[in-house]
Amino acid sequence: MKKVKVYVTLRESVLDPQGSAVMGALHSMNYKEVSDVRIGKFLELQIEESDRDLDTTVKEMCEKLLTNTVIEDYRYEVEEVAGK
Amino acid sequence: MKFAVIVFPGSNCDLDMYHAIKDELGEEVEYVWHDETDLSGFDGVLLPGGFSYGDYLRCGAISRFSNVMSEVVKAAEAGKPVLGVCNGFQVLTEAGLLPGALLRNKNLKFMCRTVGLKVENNETQFTSAYQKGEVIQIPIAHGEGNYYCDEETLTRLKENNQIVFTYASENPNGSIEDIAGIINEKGNVLGMMPHPERAANDIMGGSDGLALFKSIVKQWRESHVNHA
Numbered sequence: 001m002k003k004v005k006v007y008v009t010l011r012e013s014v015l016d017p018q019g020s021a022v023m024g025a026l027h028s029m030n031y032k033e034v035s036d037v038r039i040g041k042f043l044e045l046q047i048e049e050s051d052r053d054l055d056t057t058v059k060e061m062c063e064k065l066l067t068n069t070v071i072e073d074y075r076y077e078v079e080e081v082a083g084k
Numbered sequence: 085m086k087f088a089v090i091v092f093p094g095s096n097c098d099l100d101m102y103h104a105i106k107d108e109l110g111e112e113v114e115y116v117w118h119d120e121t122d123l124s125g126f127d128g129v130l131l132p133g134g135f136s137y138g139d140y141l142r143c144g145a146i147s148r149f150s151n152v153m154s155e156v157v158k159a160a161e162a163g164k165p166v167l168g169v170c171n172g173f174q175v176l177t178e179a180g181l182l183p184g185a186l187l188r189n190k191n192l193k194f195m196c197r198t199v200g201l202k203v204e205n206n207e208t209q210f211t212s213a214y215q216k217g218e219v220i221q222i223p224i225a226h227g228e229g230n231y232y233c234d235e236e237t238l239t240r241l242k243e244n245n246q247i248v249f250t251y252a253s254e255n256p257n258g259s260i261e262d263i264a265g266i267i268n269e270k271g272n273v274l275g276m277m278p279h280p281e282r283a284a285n286d287i288m289g290g291s292d293g294l295a296l297f298k299s300i301v302k303q304w305r306e307s308h309v310n311h312a
Contacts, residue, residue: 010187014232017190017258065149068142068178070185071232 001081002047004058008067008074009040046081054078085304086112088126090156090172092136092147093118097169097281101132104284104297111301118150127304128165129156131172133225133279143186143228144174153179165209165300166273170226173265173275182268182275183241184233190258194227198290200252201264201278205245208267209303210274213295219252220292222278229277231259231266244269249276 010016019037026034043066047054058076067074089101098115105113116123118136123129137146147153153175160166160181168176176182189195201222203214214220233241238260241247249265257277265276280293 013234014187015190015258017188017192017230021192065145066141068145068185070177070183070234071187 001049002054003079003081004045004047004054004076005079006043006045006058006062006066006074006076007040008043008072009038011071011073014071085127085301086114086125087128087130088114088116088123089130089132090152091115091117091132092134092150092175094136094138095132095134095171097133097171097279100279100281100284101130101169104281104294105130108284108294109297109301116152118147118152120152121155123152123155123159126159126164128300129159129167131156131166131168131175132281133170133172136171136175139171139228142174142178143171144176144178147171147175148178157181160268160273163270163272165304167210167296167300168273168275169279169281170224170229170277173277174228176273176275181273182266183237184231184266186228186277187230187232187258188228189226189230189256194225195229195256196223196225197256198223198283199254199256199264199278201249202252203248204250205248205267207245208248208271208274208299210267210296210299211248212303213299220295221283221290222280222293223282223289224256224278225282226257226277229257229259231257231263231277233260241266248274249278 018039023037062074087105091098174186200219203218206214206216248267250262255262267274280296283290283293
């Protein structure tokens with residue numbers, strides 16, 4: 001069993017109004033050193049062993065459903081799930 | 085002409101769409117549940133607004149994989165008119181039937197009011213009953229209607245006259261080039277954030293949306309009389 005952590009963020013070229021609002025709040029709280037805030041999503045998938053290649057499967061899932069590649073980028077990490 | 089109104093779990097403008105076709109135009113219309121696998125008996129497809137699958141993950145992301153969507157793709161490929169309004173527009177972009185994507189409104193608010201829409205292109209089967217440059221009053225109701233596409237796509241949209249509607253005075257969501265609605269290259273798939281079906285009778289506060297549905301029917305009648 002593997003645990004796959006997928007991080008989804010808006011692409012650099014896409015404005016992130018939520019991130020801008022949060023940065024505005026941080027600035028008003030006097031954290032002026034914050035120069036950018038980007039808000040994204042975090043997905044955690046538990047994946048059983050199978051004869052399919054894990055990387056291929058994860059990329060497929062990310063590009064078909066989990067992200068919209070027109071506006072989002074993703075990266076992921078794979079962890080072993082111990083003791084199960 | 086027989087229309088299908090696709091119903092996803094969470095659609096909520098399906099009744100208005102049905103009403104516009106049946107009661108205002110007197111054409112045939114049926115609700116089609118998202119699990120259905122055959123749209124061959126229909127001449128046109130309407131994807132209504134709402135919050136299909138609760139907008140989980142992204143608006144339209146999950147609906148795009150429902151059974152009926154492969155039929156919607158087939159209908160679009162066959163040249164049948166396909167109209168996506170609001171959430172329907174989001175589904176069409178997720179499905180790749182229209183380019184670009186809809187982002188969160190720039191002001192982060194759900195915008196619900198009537199706006200002025202400029203008809204940029206009246207040479208489509210959806211807008212032939214309007215004048216070019218005409219400003220019509222149509223309600224909007226969305227939190228994620230901020231149309232986005234990359235530069236290259238935008239250039240292509242402009243070159244092919246695919247921008248059909250823009251916001252006339254104030255842009256409610258921050259969309260690129262004030263875009264409110266676009267059509268595919270072939271000219272048979274239209275997606276728009278504003279709700280023409282909510283402006284189908286004066287009793288609803290306006291009837292400027294009706295001409296859109298009338299245009300579709302007119303085009304269909306003309307092409308089918310010619311081919312008969």
